Amino acid sequence: MTASEPLTLEEEYEMQTSWHQDEDKLTFIIMSLPNDSNKCLKNLPDSEIKENIVMVGDVNIFLNDPDNDRTFGEIEVMIAEPDYRRTGRGKEALKIIMGYAMEVIGLKTFQAKISIENEPSVNLFKSQFGFYQVSISHVFEEVVLEWTLLEYAPPTIDEYGNEVESYGSKATTEQRDRVMQVRNDLFNYWKNNVRSSNYL
Numbered sequence: 121m122t123a124s125e126p127l128t129l130e131e132e133y134e135m136q137t138s139w140h141q142d143e144d145k146l147t148f149i150i151m152s153l154p155n156d157s158n159k160c161l162k163n164l165p166d167s168e169i170k171e172n173i174v175m176v177g178d179v180n181i182f183l184n185d186p187d188n189d190r191t192f193g194e195i196e197v198m199i200a201e202p203d204y205r206r207t208g209r210g211k212e213a214l215k216i217i218m219g220y221a222m223e224v225i226g227l228k229t230f231q232a233k234i235s236i237e238n239e240p241s242v243n244l245f246k247s248q249f250g251f252y253q254v255s256i257s258h259v260f261e262e263v264v265l266e267w268t269l270l271e272y273a274p275p276t277i278d279e280y281g282n283e284v285e286s287y288g289s290k291a292t293t294e295q296r297d298r299v300m301q302v303r304n305d306l307f308n309y310w311k312n313n314v315r316s317s318n319y320l
């Protein structure tokens with residue numbers, strides 16, 4: 121979870137409507153059967169799924185690269201309901217949105233900005249997906265994590281003569297190898313579990 125303020129339901133609807141129309145934002149709402157439900161999603165007919173599930177969080181990608189690189193996305197995930205945390209939902213949501221973003225939209229680089237104190241999220245991105253830290257801001261009290269499929273490229277010089285580092289320039293060989301391994305896992309997950317299912 122990155123830093124965000126709680127919203128009323130009405131504000132949430134308004135935000136989702138504007139995001140739905142915004143080509144720079146991709147958002148998936150994370151729905152789940154209630155924890156105390158005795159039903160099984162796989163056995164429910166499509167027509168009954170909606171009325172049996174509850175909203176537990178969301179996962180978002182913002183295509184907000186300053187130079188409008190459309191292969192870059194800032195990613196965030198939140199399981200808002202504490203009772204629904206640590207049961208694999210956050211991880212699965214990230215697998216689905218990253219697979220979608222790479223296979224359908226063509227994203228190659230993800231960045232996550234996470235509060236320094238938010239150990240659960242930092243752990244999720246780093247240990248489960250191979251994100252690596254590229255910077256830390258003590259002013260905003262957040263770390264910036266990155267994950268890219270781009271090959272190493274030397275820095276370029278911008279119009280003001282400043283050196284501009286490309287995404288991935290700080291990644292070690294080990295980190296790149298891990299990203300490629302995760303990318304293959306995500307692709308297989310996408311192919312075998314998501315593309316042909318009811319998710320989309």
Ligand SMILES: CC(C)(COP(=O)(O)OP(=O)(O)OC[C@H]1O[C@@H](n2cnc3c(N)ncnc32)[C@H](O)[C@@H]1OP(=O)(O)O)[C@@H](O)C(=O)NCCC(=O)NCCS
Pocket residue numbers: 121197198199200204205206207208209210211212237238239240241243244245247248
């Ligand atoms: C962070 C968050 C997105 C993770 O989603 P989740 O569905 O709860 O987590 P998952 O069950 O998918 O966990 C996947 C991995 O994330 C990491 N993780 C999740 N919760 C964690 C926790 N409380 N502590 C440490 N690592 C954690 C672990 O690597 C975990 O893998 P493991 O269970 O095999 O160890 C979710 O818990 C969330 O939005 N939390 C709110 C932020 C928060 O907790 N803030 C408190 C500190 S500011």
